[in-house]
Amino acid sequence: MQIHKYDTVIVGAGGAGMRAAIEATKRSRTAVLTKLYPTRSHTGAAQGGMAAALANVEEDNWEWHTFDTIKGGDYLVDQDAAEILAKEAIDAVLDLEKMGLPFNRTPDGTIDQRRFGGHSRNHGEAPVRRACYAADRTGHMILQTLYQNCVKEGVEFFNEFYVLDQLITEVDGVKKSAGVVAYELATGELHIFQAKSVVYASGGTGKFFKVTSNAHTLTGDGQAACYRRGLPLEDMEFFQFHPTGIWRMGILLTEGARGEGGILRNKDGERFMEKYAPVMKDLASRDVVSRSIYTEIREGRGCGPEGDHVYLDLTHLPPEQLDAKLPDITEFARTYLGIEPYTDPIPIQPTAHYAMGGIPTNVQGEVLADNDTVVPGLYAAGEVACVSVHGANRLGTNSLLDINVFGRRAGIAAAEYAHRAEFVELPENPAELVEKQVENLRNSTGTERVAVLRKELQETMDANVMVFRTEQTIKTAVEKIAELRERYKNVSVQDKGKRFNTDLLEAIELGNLLDLAEVMAVSALARKESRGGHYREDYPNRDDVNFMRHTMAYRETDASGKDSIRLDYKPVVQTRYQPMERKY
Amino acid sequence: MSTATLDKLEAEAQTSHNIKVTFRVRRFNPEISDEATWQDFELEIDPKERVLDGLHKIKWDLDGSLTFRRSCAHGICGSDAMRINGKNRLACKTLIKDINPAKPITIEPIKGLTVLKDLVVDMEPFFQAYRDVMPFLITKGNEPTRERRQSAEDRERFDDTTKCILCAACTSSCPVFWNDGQYFGPAAIVNAHRFIFDSRDEAGEQRLEILNDKDGVWRCRTTFNCTDACPRGIEVTKAIQEVKRALITRRF
Ligand SMILES: Cc1cc2nc3c(=O)[nH]c(=O)nc-3n(C[C@H](O)[C@H](O)[C@H](O)COP(=O)(O)OP(=O)(O)OC[C@H]3O[C@@H](n4cnc5c(N)ncnc54)[C@H](O)[C@@H]3O)c2cc1C
Numbered sequence A: 001m002q003i004h005k006y007d008t009v010i011v012g013a014g015g016a017g018m019r020a021a022i023e024a025t026k027r028s029r030t031a032v033l034t035k036l037y038p039t040r041s042h043t044g045a046a047q048g049g050m051a052a053a054l055a056n057v058e059e060d061n062w063e064w065h066t067f068d069t070i071k072g073g074d075y076l077v078d079q080d081a082a083e084i085l086a087k088e089a090i091d092a093v094l095d096l097e098k099m100g101l102p103f104n105r106t107p108d109g110t111i112d113q114r115r116f117g118g119h120s121r122n123h124g125e126a127p128v129r130r131a132c133y134a135a136d137r138t139g140h141m142i143l144q145t146l147y148q149n150c151v152k153e154g155v156e157f158f159n160e161f162y163v164l165d166q167l168i169t170e171v172d173g174v175k176k177s178a179g180v181v182a183y184e185l186a187t188g189e190l191h192i193f194q195a196k197s198v199v200y201a202s203g204g205t206g207k208f209f210k211v212t213s214n215a216h217t218l219t220g221d222g223q224a225a226c227y228r229r230g231l232p233l234e235d236m237e238f239f240q241f242h243p244t245g246i247w248r249m250g251i252l253l254t255e256g257a258r259g260e261g262g263i264l265r266n267k268d269g270e271r272f273m274e275k276y277a278p279v280m281k282d283l284a285s286r287d288v289v290s291r292s293i294y295t296e297i298r299e300g301r302g303c304g305p306e307g308d309h310v311y312l313d314l315t316h317l318p319p320e321q322l323d324a325k326l327p328d329i330t331e332f333a334r335t336y337l338g339i340e341p342y343t344d345p346i347p348i349q350p351t352a353h354y355a356m357g358g359i360p361t362n363v364q365g366e367v368l369a370d371n372d373t374v375v376p377g378l379y380a381a382g383e384v385a386c387v388s389v390h391g392a393n394r395l396g397t398n399s400l401l402d403i404n405v406f407g408r409r410a411g412i413a414a415a416e417y418a419h420r421a422e423f424v425e426l427p428e429n430p431a432e433l434v435e436k437q438v439e440n441l442r443n444s445t446g447t448e449r450v451a452v453l454r455k456e457l458q459e460t461m462d463a464n465v466m467v468f469r470t471e472q473t474i475k476t477a478v479e480k481i482a483e484l485r486e487r488y489k490n491v492s493v494q495d496k497g498k499r500f501n502t503d504l505l506e507a508i509e510l511g512n513l514l515d516l517a518e519v520m521a522v523s524a525l526a527r528k529e530s531r532g533g534h535y536r537e538d539y540p541n542r543d544d545v546n547f548m549r550h551t552m553a554y555r556e557t558d559a560s561g562k563d564s565i566r567l568d569y570k571p572v573v574q575t576r577y578q579p580m581e582r583k584y
Numbered sequence B: 001m002s003t004a005t006l007d008k009l010e011a012e013a014q015t016s017h018n019i020k021v022t023f024r025v026r027r028f029n030p031e032i033s034d035e036a037t038w039q040d041f042e043l044e045i046d047p048k049e050r051v052l053d054g055l056h057k058i059k060w061d062l063d064g065s066l067t068f069r070r071s072c073a074h075g076i077c078g079s080d081a082m083r084i085n086g087k088n089r090l091a092c093k094t095l096i097k098d099i100n101p102a103k104p105i106t107i108e109p110i111k112g113l114t115v116l117k118d119l120v121v122d123m124e125p126f127f128q129a130y131r132d133v134m135p136f137l138i139t140k141g142n143e144p145t146r147e148r149r150q151s152a153e154d155r156e157r158f159d160d161t162t163k164c165i166l167c168a169a170c171t172s173s174c175p176v177f178w179n180d181g182q183y184f185g186p187a188a189i190v191n192a193h194r195f196i197f198d199s200r201d202e203a204g205e206q207r208l209e210i211l212n213d214k215d216g217v218w219r220c221r222t223t224f225n226c227t228d229a230c231p232r233g234i235e236v237t238k239a240i241q242e243v244k245r246a247l248i249t250r251r252f
């Protein structure tokens, strides 16, 4: 076991992690631990754009953007945070341009912008062009640009290091972050990183669903590490289902396709979104569009022999426009479906896409131990975190924005804290928990297989806690997850080696998914209302009297060692926008 | 709302068309043996699935020790370049039906980089070459308050090379690189090209000097392997040629 000492340790090298690293490296001795090579991070898969009210192509301002974000999040957004997001968006985009990001350009050479779901002029009047983009490769360009600038700044990376535990030491009755425990993939060795500040930027957790746009590696490791150490998870019931995933595969086709003029159609060729969202139509917010698609499917207007999908129709758009603005997604349709988007509509279905919930933080990225107490030295940013700027439903292009704005903030705050703070003593036996976990899995002779449990988990999540939920379906999921968690104790791996043991790590990742799936389902069961991405058929209306509040889920372990989830609630920060009914 | 291709796709998806295929995989694990060996796995799989799906089937159902890198599963993260039937490809972007599944499908690690386990190679030398070309925008003078202006044509000039996902399929398909790992390799040149031809950048001369080195662009023998291998469709050889030309004319 090796012990390292750094001022600042950043967990994750996606957009949020690298944006934080660029700031932290300038200010403190920083290490970035990442389970993937930085450029493999899933930020690279983002397609459509990054929102900022630059007003390069039409009138726009950050106040309209703030409003859209809050409305899009069905008023569960903390309004102070949304205001920061929208205000700092402009510099966030300009910073990226100065770092070299090759945005698409307008005829006069400024950054071009396009339409995206839920972004509107003057509080919902009409769609506005707010998304800054680079074809349908915006995330790729952000990831590359940030990595390039990390190379420039000499950021120190530990690649293929999996952080598996968060170390917390109590000093004078205050829980403080002491560092993290990481597993080195190449050697199987454990490393302790003692650090004054730790920033989690480890991304989402979409792999507990089957049909998802998320990478195999998005298994919520950061959320799980904090949660297991008694820290809360906020709003985990809110998960976004993106309307346009490739049928059965879930690979994303950006909303930018509809921003460019693409239309959703049912089996009769009808542009059905006109019925559900007369003003914004195909560009209504994602939860609205996903529910509309499933309503069409349920009412027998789905396409194909099984009527289980609808079409994204781009055939009326000029091929040159598709080539220039949507080259990657049209290629996905060709590669994976064998169809030609110039002439064939593309079969799509909603796909599990984005975790609105996560590790609760304030606007400096400081992690919260309860509704208001900060954990000194602990930070989080990006999809792993919940600030909350996305509330019950994130608007498209607001996540690439979030990772830049709050990644930067967390990086600065963490490094500045490291300047004033002392190292916190490591707990006795810091690697104990991970050592046990690894040894148990390696030595287990159990008969359960990781792939089988994961598949059952994904199937129950898709069937029971996706776009439509009821008490009944959620309970089914809760029971199933409990069963799987029991069976997980009996899981074994075939690869017993030390070197590149991805068999072992997949087992650990599954453990994280199971813990987080349970939190999601239990939080969803308690929320007896419909809001944003959380839609309860048995409670179809939003209930501001009882549920205008964030869920806070804690793990509790009783004397016998049995653990359970305790739910608490946190008020929503409201500044100038009163909740209204959400119409598009 | 129906076209011939679409009808065919939807009809076929209804029934399972699993076929039997053999994956012949190059195995190597120095914890067990210093020798690399071939191992055959028989699979039943839908030919419209990806080679990556086949590898997952092996790992998840048959042999958990089979080791490879992967993440996004749709050709965007660059994790899973490997030699499939002797050609460098991304496993997640290669459908089984397109690579003659009647015969055993051979799967090996990419060449020219040290194999660490099964299909996992040491990527460090590859990333080092990338870092050596100064792959970041360098500008002089004061920063503007707003964005730098760039015309759509100037932006288009380097569009092709911005698509690179650093998968190493090109570099590890290059015979010059196989013979001598000191050669920068196509991917590093592609990434230098991305900045040399960016109108905003002011360090083109410096980058050209780096590539003028004995291990630089002049080693390229225009075999086009790299262009054939690139899963992003980048015209790699053309980019290298443009860098060579810029070195001669000092115009870019
Ligand atoms: C297909 C797709 C398209 C999208 N398009 C858009 C869009 O157009 N606009 C928009 O705003 N948003 C979009 N999003 C959402 C957005 O891309 C993501 O929410 C965002 O990129 C997440 O960034 P991140 O830095 O938080 O995490 P990621 O980029 O996922 O990075 C996570 C990092 O954490 C590391 N990590 C994970 N676990 C560990 C561990 N245990 N130890 C060490 N390191 C670890 C990984 O190696 C990785 O480096 C899209 C998402 C998807 C899936």
Ligand code: SF4
Binding pocket: B163, B164, B165, B166, B167, B168, B169, B170, B171, B186, B187, B190, B229, B230, B231, B232, B233, B234, B236
């Ligand atoms: S140029 Fe193409 S083949 Fe080479 S590393 Fe980049 S994406 Fe891969």
Ligand code: FES
Binding pocket: B069, B070, B071, B072, B073, B074, B075, B076, B077, B078, B079, B080, B090, B091, B092, B093
């Ligand atoms: S898994 Fe990402 S490119 Fe293949």
